[in-house]
Amino acid sequence: xxxxxxxxxxxxxxxxxxxxxxxxxxxxxxxxxxxxxxxxxxxxxxxxxxxxxxxxxxxxxxxxxxxxxxxxxxxxxxxxxxxxxxxxxxxxxxxxxxxxxxxxxxxxxxxxxxxxxxxxxxxxxxxxxxxxxxxxxxxxxxxxxxxxxxxxxxxxxxxxxxxxxxxxxxxxxxxxxxxxxxxxxxxxxxxxxxxxxxxxxxxxxxxxxxxxxxxxxxxxxxxxxxxxxxxxxxxxxxxxxxxxxxxxxxxxxxxxxxxxxxxxxxxxxxxxxxxxxxxxxxxxxxxxxxxxxxxxxxxxxxxxxxxxxxxxxxxxxxxxxxxxxxxxxxxxxxxxxxxxxxxxxxxxxxxxxxxxxxxxxxxxxxxxxxxxxxxxxxxxxxxxxxxxxxxxxxxxxxxxxxxxxxxxxxxxxxxxxxxxxxxxxxxxxxxxxxxxxxxxxxxxxxxxxxxxxxxxxxxxxxxxxxxxxxxxxxxxxxxxxxxxxxxxxxxxxxxxxxxxxxxxxxxxxxxxxxxxxxxxxxxxxxxxxxxxxxxxxxxxxxxxxxxxxxxxxxxxxxxxxxxxxxxxxxxxxxxxxxxxxxxxxxxxxxxxxxxxxxxxxxxxxxxxxxxxxxxxxxxxxxxxxxxxxxxxxxxxxxxxxxxxxxxxxxxxxxxxxxxxxxxxxxxxxxxxxxxxxxxxxxxxxx
Numbered sequence: 001x002x003x004x005x006x007x008x009x010x011x012x013x014x015x016x017x018x019x020x021x022x023x024x025x026x027x028x029x030x031x032x033x034x035x036x037x038x039x040x041x042x043x044x045x046x047x048x049x050x051x052x053x054x055x056x057x058x059x060x061x062x063x064x065x066x067x068x069x070x071x072x073x074x075x076x077x078x079x080x081x082x083x084x085x086x087x088x089x090x091x092x093x094x095x096x097x098x099x100x101x102x103x104x105x106x107x108x109x110x111x112x113x114x115x116x117x118x119x120x121x122x123x124x125x126x127x128x129x130x131x132x133x134x135x136x137x138x139x140x141x142x143x144x145x146x147x148x149x150x151x152x153x154x155x156x157x158x159x160x161x162x163x164x165x166x167x168x169x170x171x172x173x174x175x176x177x178x179x180x181x182x183x184x185x186x187x188x189x190x191x192x193x194x195x196x197x198x199x200x201x202x203x204x205x206x207x208x209x210x211x212x213x214x215x216x217x218x219x220x221x222x223x224x225x226x227x228x229x230x231x232x233x234x235x236x237x238x239x240x241x242x243x244x245x246x247x248x249x250x251x252x253x254x255x256x257x258x259x260x261x262x263x264x265x266x267x268x269x270x271x272x273x274x275x276x277x278x279x280x281x282x283x284x285x286x287x288x289x290x291x292x293x294x295x296x297x298x299x300x301x302x303x304x305x306x307x308x309x310x311x312x313x314x315x316x317x318x319x320x321x322x323x324x325x326x327x328x329x330x331x332x333x334x335x336x337x338x339x340x341x342x343x344x345x346x347x348x349x350x351x352x353x354x355x356x357x358x359x360x361x362x363x364x365x366x367x368x369x370x371x372x373x374x375x376x377x378x379x380x381x382x383x384x385x386x387x388x389x390x391x392x393x394x395x396x397x398x399x400x401x402x403x404x405x406x407x408x409x410x411x412x413x414x415x416x417x418x419x420x421x422x423x424x425x426x427x428x429x430x431x432x433x434x435x436x437x438x439x440x441x442x443x444x445x446x447x448x449x450x451x452x453x454x455x456x457x458x459x460x461x462x463x464x465x466x467x468x469x470x471x472x473x474x475x476x477x478x479x480x481x482x483x484x485x486x487x488x489x490x491x492x493x494x495x496x497x498x499x500x501x502x503x504x505x506x507x508x509x510x511x512x513x514x515x516x517x518x519x520x521x522x523x524x525x526x527x528x529x530x531x532x533x534x535x536x537x538x539x540x541x542x543x544x545x546x547x548x549x550x551x552x553x554x555x556x557x558x559x560x561x562x563x564x565x566x567x568x569x570x571x572x573x574x575x576x577x578x579x580x581x582x583x584x585x586x587x588x589x590x591x592x593x594x595x596x597x598x599x600x601x602x603x604x605x606x607x608x609x610x611x612x613x614x615x616x617x618x619x620x621x622x623x624x625x626x627x628x629x630x631x632x633x634x635x636x637x638x639x640x641x642x643x644x645x646x647x648x649x650x651x652x653x654x655x656x657x658x659x660x661x662x663x664x665x666x667x668x669x670x671x672x673x674x675x676x677x678x679x680x681x682x683x684x685x686x
Contacts, residue, residue: 019382022235025395030237032403042680053647071241076272081303088345115234123191126226129183289574295334306341306360312370340390415684416560424644428651430553447549458538465530473523480515524567531630565629572617
């Protein structure tokens with residue numbers, strides 16, 4: 001559904017004041033942007049001196065480079081200050097509403113374009129589907145499903161009553177449109193603060209008299225599941241996506257599912273903690289999520305140090321506590337931990353330093369005494385507070401990871417493919433000059449047929465090899481799941497026989513997570529090894545085919561072995577399992593069950609039902625993504641080689657009558673430009 005409206009200057013979002021060092025910490029990302037521009041220039045140069053076939057390959061590489069948008073996902077508890085931090089990182093105070101109703105389950109993605117790349121602001125809002133709503137209404141979300149399986153009817157009724165209240169409130173605002181909007185999307189060619197609040201900000205009180213007004217605050221917030229906002233950002237040197245997720249401590253665990261999906265779409269996560277709470281052993285949802293990620297993929301930002309009495313003294317103690325908790329629960333112990341205040345940052349952006357809360361001002365002075373040094377002597381108050389807010393340090397940690405872990409490998413891979421295309425074009429030109437009969441005697445039709453057979457052979461072999469690896473992983477995962485179920489059931493029976501039904505019991509599913517994480521790690525290692533071997537074999541066969549078909553003229557083609565894609569982290573393992581909970585309805589269920597054998601049977605069924613979803617995600621969804629990624633990379637390699645092969649074939653048919661064209665000044669200019677572009681490309685792969 002496309003919707004148009006005029007932006008009103010009175011509601012346009014803008015910061016009234018900005019520090020001059022908004023881009024502090026983004027230097028690594030700026031360096032990457034300059035390298036990307038050099039590569040883009042080299043690709044454009046090659047496209048100008050290449051034939052139509054090779055141009056097609058270069059166009060694909062240009063598109064991949066041009067659309068590269070690294071994403072950073074922020075996650076944490078409700079009220080940890082994630083949204084305020086996103087606003088500060090984007091340099092737009094109050095861009096996203098930070099005081100939202102706990103019901104809201106919206107992932108909001110800010111797609112930031114560098115300021116010099118002028119783009120029109122636009123927005124897209126995706127609504128929940130009928131299935132998602134029905135799951136909430138009929139089952140009460142995942143907590144409701146647990147309560148239903150445990151026979152806790154009274155608890156489930158309470159949950160349903162709350163959901164019905166939310167649904168009725170939405171019906172009053174939306175009327176007959178409520179059902180029609182399910183699964184729909186609203187697109188706008190603009191956005192302002194009022195529009196954002198209409199979709200992702202849900203207040204607790206509404207004026208009944210205004211229920212029918214179109215621009216009512218929070219009108220669609222109950223049913224919005226994702227929001228994408230596209231805007232310019234003056235400070236960033238390269239396009240970037242900041243993804244704000246709902247808090248993970250959520251009654252219905254809808255947020256958990258949405259957040260897990262958001263993490264899968266990012267390679268870098270910022271875990272936002274509140275300094276007053278930090279990371280404790282009860283934050284199991286957060287710990288589970290980040291324990292499935294590598295240390296390089298996680299940055300921990302402890303927000304709200306402005307609320308500490310003496311941050312200079314307390315920060316070290318908080319960091320030690322966080323690291324101790326991570327170690328105790330198998331989290332990424334080497335993760336970077338930063339401290340700061342989104343409140344201070346947004347005060348700088350709005351020019352409100354003088355209006356700061358007195359206790360926050362005192363905390364700022366305390367933090368400054370410990371942090372300010374001679375290098376800050378000439379800094380303005382705004383610039384100094386911006387540094388003290390921690391935003392520059394966070395920018396630096398994030399941009400370093402983007403440049404090193406995402407950007408540099410991308411540039412190297414694109415440069416290697418472009419080098420193959422460029423040297424392939426040189427070979428085609430050589431074949432053209434030599435003429436029809438001067439090189440390999442193979443029939444062109446036979447060469448092309450052999451190439452297509454080769455493609456099919458390797459793609460099918462890769463599919464079969466990947467299938468064997470994935471089947472072995474699924475078998476291992478099923479065995480781990482069965483072992484866990486047996487052990488949990490036996491432990492429960494032993495407990496009941498020893499202590500009876502009145503003594504509470506719980507079983508930690510951490511062992512299952514560890515077994516599955518280990519199995520997933522082995523699977524990804526074997527899958528990447530199989531892909532690497534297959535890629536190398538494919539490159540060797542293509543090289544031999546080209547030589548057999550066209551002779552020494554193609555010896556200069558530099559075929560690069562495709563880079564094996566990295567498999568996503570097993571974030572599905574972060575999903576809550578009912579056995580993590582210690583609620584009163586568990587004991588009630590146990591007391592109502594007659595006979596330990598009956599109890600054991602029901603308990604097995606509960607475990608099967610509770611783990612079914614994340615086992616499916618792990619065994620089916622994530623493995624399918626990994627399989628598709630390695631297949632797509634090999635397919636792209638063959639597409640590039642096909643373009644080179646067709647270009648050589650076209651040039652071979654051109655014959656010796658093209659010698660004059662490639663022997664004059666124009667030829668020398670083309671060769672010079674190609675050589676310069678190749679030198680640039682090789683600098684990325686050295």
